[in-house]
Amino acid sequence: MAYGLADFGAIRSAFGNRNFAIYTAGSAVTLVGLWVQRLGVGWLTWEMTYSGFWLGAVAFADLFPAVVVGPFAGVLADRLDRLRLALICQGLSLLQTLVLFVLTWSGLIEIVSLLILTAFLGAVRAVYMPVRLSLVPSLVKADDVPAAVAISSLIFNLARFVGPALAGLVITVWGVAPTFALYAVTVIALLFALTQLRLERGAAAIGPGGGMLAEIAEGVRYTIRHPAIGPLLLLMLTISVLARPMGELLPGFADVVFARGAGGLAWLTSAVGLGAVAGGVWLAKRGSTAGLLTIALIGGGGCAISLLLFTGTALFWVAVPAAAIFGGAMVSSAIATQTLILGAVDDAVRGRVLSLYGVIFRGGPAVGSLVMGALSGPFGLRWPLAVGGLLCLVATVLLWRRRRRMAVLLERVGPRRTKTG
Numbered sequence: 001m002a003y004g005l006a007d008f009g010a011i012r013s014a015f016g017n018r019n020f021a022i023y024t025a026g027s028a029v030t031l032v033g034l035w036v037q038r039l040g041v042g043w044l045t046w047e048m049t050y051s052g053f054w055l056g057a058v059a060f061a062d063l064f065p066a067v068v069v070g071p072f073a074g075v076l077a078d079r080l081d082r083l084r085l086a087l088i089c090q091g092l093s094l095l096q097t098l099v100l101f102v103l104t105w106s107g108l109i110e111i112v113s114l115l116i117l118t119a120f121l122g123a124v125r126a127v128y129m130p131v132r133l134s135l136v137p138s139l140v141k142a143d144d145v146p147a148a149v150a151i152s153s154l155i156f157n158l159a160r161f162v163g164p165a166l167a168g169l170v171i172t173v174w175g176v177a178p179t180f181a182l183y184a185v186t187v188i189a190l191l192f193a194l195t196q197l198r199l200e201r202g203a204a205a206i207g208p209g210g211g212m213l214a215e216i217a218e219g220v221r222y223t224i225r226h227p228a229i230g231p232l233l234l235l236m237l238t239i240s241v242l243a244r245p246m247g248e249l250l251p252g253f254a255d256v257v258f259a260r261g262a263g264g265l266a267w268l269t270s271a272v273g274l275g276a277v278a279g280g281v282w283l284a285k286r287g288s289t290a291g292l293l294t295i296a297l298i299g300g301g302g303c304a305i306s307l308l309l310f311t312g313t314a315l316f317w318v319a320v321p322a323a324a325i326f327g328g329a330m331v332s333s334a335i336a337t338q339t340l341i342l343g344a345v346d347d348a349v350r351g352r353v354l355s356l357y358g359v360i361f362r363g364g365p366a367v368g369s370l371v372m373g374a375l376s377g378p379f380g381l382r383w384p385l386a387v388g389g390l391l392c393l394v395a396t397v398l399l400w401r402r403r404r405r406m407a408v409l410l411e412r413v414g415p416r417r418t419k420t421g
Contacts, residue, residue, distance in 0.1 A: 010147035011284050019197050020139040020148055026193020028155045030090075033186025035163025036170065037097060038062075039269060040179030041118060043171055043262055044104065046251045048111050052381060056373015059248035061119040063366030066126035066359050071216045073127040074355025077134045078215070078348070086135065087194050089128035094187045096121045101180035122362070129358035134351045137342065138199055146292075146339050147284050153335045154280030160273030160327070168266030219352025228409040229341055229353065231399060232293075233360060235300055236337055238395040239330070240364025241371075242388030243303045246310065246326065247272060248369040252381050258316040271320045275327030283335050293407045296336035300396040302329025307389035311382040334361070340410040 015021045045058045103109040140148045254265035306325040345353045375384040
């Protein structure tokens, strides 16, 4: 079945799956809370240090655990009950945000303790990412997977729009600490939703044998040897390291470059989210894998060009639409990449390959944020990101030349069930 741009049939079909509808409702609430907390952490870091380096360091603590934990999490997602793992992850997230709230509210928070708590939540979310991504095919029918992936990303980025706006209001009126309490309430909503899911036992986990390190190595070999998944993830790595750190450095841009404070940060972060929502809605309506590789590559180029515009202007009201374009291009590329991988990867290594996706998605910006934050000292906030955008554009152009051969292997619906060897 094909869907036109004005047809929401693919979205309706995905929500017709009971488990997906329940999970998405709980996830939407929690993701709003997560973005409220993220903005709170970013602003708290800036208030305590007024340092681009510390902004990068805290972002690194949030994202880099995916590099260490992610591969092991992928094996767990292939071995164990994914629903139970999701419940454990959300319980630990609740614990983290309650501790963060108490320390901030009591005035005992310091940059080191904030760094440690951020790293803890980063590790938890590194485990949760391959679990969450691997759950999607278990929540919907095979034909609904492309729309379900797009909807999940759409919800994430809608929260990116709503959460910062809400956080800006909360911080302005009540201060930073309530942002963490609000996240705790939303985590409880997702915990409840997870208890309402009814999954077949066989669909919840695959459970391969062998040692954990050997299974991680098998997943890495599979990814590297795949003639389409490997290059696509390499492009995603380039964008994650060189372009996506813009989002982590927005507090510095809002305050130093554009002199707009917390309100300006909310505007910029929400603009990224609004653009991402637009891209997510468009892809969710498509309901098909046809042409997704072209979308992934054009999205990568769009990230690069909009980043060059964002770093090249001193006008806030030019930067805001540039941030929106960046968000739309970034999420379009990410959704297309994730959907293509789900459609091409073998079931037996799905969790491990998606864990590598998670390592890149979270670990790439971690490394990039740390480097960009350090370079912001001698070179300012603009130049490191501008050079990163230029390099991303070059990488996208190089991969564009291989798109036809890669599309043959990637643009299919439903995960493959073949031996991994």
